[in-house]
Amino acid sequence: MAQQQWYKGAVIYQVYPRSFQDTNGDGIGDLKGIIARIDYIKSLGVDAIWISPFFKSPMKDFGYDISDYRDVDPLFGDLNDFDELIAHAHQRDIKIIIDQVLSHTSDQHQWFLDSRENKTNDKSDWYVWSDSKPDGTQPNNWLSIFGGPAWQWEPRRGQYYLHNFFTEQPDLNFHNPDVRQAVLDNVEFWLKKGVDGFRLDAINFCYHDAQLRDNPAKPPEKRQGRGFSEDNPYAFQYHHYNNTQPENISFMQDIRTLLDKYPGTVSLGEISSEDSLATMAEYTAGGDKLHMGYSFELLTNDYSSEYIRTTVKTLEERMTQGWPCWAFSNHDVERVASRWGANGEVNPQQCKMLSALLASLRGSVCMYQGEELGLGEASVAFEDLQDPYGITFWPNFKGRDGCRTPMPWHNNNCEQAGFSTTKPWLPVDEQHKNQNVSEQESDQHSILNAFRHFMAWRKTQAVLLEGDIEFIDTPEPLLAFYRRFAGQTMLCIFNLAQSTTSYDIDHINITPHSELNHHNGTVNKNTLTLPGFGCFYASIG
Incomplete structure (x- = not known):
């Protein structure tokens, strides 16, 4: 594929570094672990690796709350490790895509520590601050995706700040041009490091309605969320004002202008809006915004052929200029082998078929680590949960830990399945141990070998890579x-x-x-x- 178009039809392998491979014995995966397994990733026939956040962070949301955008958290290694990873990947003709979490920071980021002190400092309007209503309540009715109001009181300023996600993730104020430029400068830091692209987390959340208008209520029959619990009050509103604002389009253009200075680099936007397919089309139109967009539309429980057909057809009708990217699993939802499996049971033949189906749709593909093994959702006991989202909504919703447990590399009577030499941050699922890489590699009929065979064949079929x-x-x-x-x-x-x-x-x-x-x-x-x-x-x- 031409350098400028390598992403078209590409298979992007998502690595959740905490759970991929631990090399220093602390129970948490690291960048050296990705390097150690780079030849395995190459053997899958994928074109790129998307690495979930590894930046400095208090880890309240496991790296999606960033306190320093230009450094590696010591849990994962250091900048030299990242440089080494880039070199190893590029030697094997594998692209590196990294997460960029632009709409919000950690509440431990220096920008926020400065901003919260008073209303007159240099960073005072870098976040979304608002006075309370006369009775002391929140400025409006906006809700957090993780439950409850999207506003947190800050006594130093005597104001509320906006957080569309956890309270520890204050939203940046993109209406301030200095914020926009600072964010773009952080992105360019990694471009200079040699990354090949960015997966842009929650990219439609950068802008908020400057008038802070209330979101309208949503009728009960329409409360169907994408990627969050059905009993979450977030589904009770139409989110017309707390995300997907018109001003966001010009920021997408700023990102594209920056990427165009680094030929061959690409952007993949994660989009979750009231009409995600329409937003995907809008954000990828015209050749001057995002290269690709993906949403949660195929990360749901609806497994019918009618739903899949209607979803893809709808995007095809709307996205006449951009390029789609599809996924059946990621680090935020129940693994597809269980979610679409009969009674939640993993069926090896179904796993083979689903990988082939996903990679046969028009567009690029995101494959989540372990999907090539047919891993199902792990069972995590309440006392082992790490995800605050799951802890809050237990037992109706168990959070995201079940799809984030460690990769099983081999069994060999090894309690941690080759992931670590010590107790890992999440337990290795017992069922996963039986689906480990080593045993599947020696079985010519395994899910893993079927995955490899299909991906190798797919690379020879231009019609599957770029066809209508x-x-x-x-x-x-x-x-x-x-x-x-x-x-x-x-x-x-x-x-x-x-x-x-x-x-x-x-x-x-x-x-x-x-x-x-x-x-x-x-x-x-x-x-x-x-x-x-x-x-x-x-x-x-």
Whole structure:
């Protein structure tokens, strides 16, 4: 792929560094751990690594509360380790994408420590401050994603500050041009380090409504959140004013202008708005904003072919200029092997099919560490929970710890599955030990080897990397579409159910791709028969 377009069709492997590989025996993964496993990542056939935050932080939200944007937290190593990681990745033709958390900082960031002191200091308006109402209550009805009001009283200033997330994550005031420039300067620090791109966390949250207008109430039947608990009051409002403001567009353009100075670098925006698909289209339109956008639309519990088809089709209709990126799992939601598994049970064949399906949609792909092993959601006892979100909403919602437990590298009667030599920050799941990398590598039929085989084959298929997509209306549980590129057409059909399903293809002239090892459909006359969780790829003659 051309340097400027490498991201199109790229498979981006998300590493959650706390849980990937511990090399210094403190129970927490580190940058040297990623270096130690870089050849494993290369073997997966991915194009880039997205590394979740490793910057200095009090770790109230495990790195998404940053106190120094230009340094590595000692938990993960130091800047020399990061430089070494960049070098090792680039030697293997792997790109490095890092998280940038721009909308808010830690409450321990020096900017905030200065800002909170009084109303006259140089940083006094770098955050979103407001007087109380006459009765002392919050300035408006905005809510935090993690539950409760989005305002915290600060007695030093005698004002409230805004936090769309935890109270320890005060929101920056992007209406101040000095803030915008300081944030961009922090981003450029890493560009100069040689990173290939950024995953921009909650990027539509940078701006707030300057008038601080109340959000309108949302009817009970429409309280369907994306990526947060259904009993969370955050779902009770339309979030028209605390995020996704019109001014944010010009900031997206500022980011793009900066990236364009570093050829080949890309931006991937995480977007969660009232209409995330529309916002994704808006933020990637025109070639002067973000390169890619992704949302939580396929990180939900709805596993029907109708939902997947409708979601992707809707984005295709709206995103006529930008480039999509899709994910089934990440560090914030229940792992897809459990979330979409029957009764929460992991089915190896379904895991193989889901990876193939995700990587066959038009766009780039984010694969979360362990997804290539078919890891399900870990069971974490209440006394072992680390995520304050889960602790607050227990037992109705158990938080995000279940998808963040350590990677299982080998069993060998090793209690920590090769992740660490000591008790890790979260326990290794017992089921995961049986799905470890070492044992799967020696099994030619494993989920891991199926993943590797598919990704290697996919790299040879330009139609899957950059082609258009056209869906076929099929009954449940089938999902079918064409991919088209440079005169080539490929038919892709997936059986989302565990039972065998047949489909009439008499109207299609096909040549099946027999070289795909888990391409397991059979054609008899005009009927395609797919076993449970089967995949079918064919060239159209």
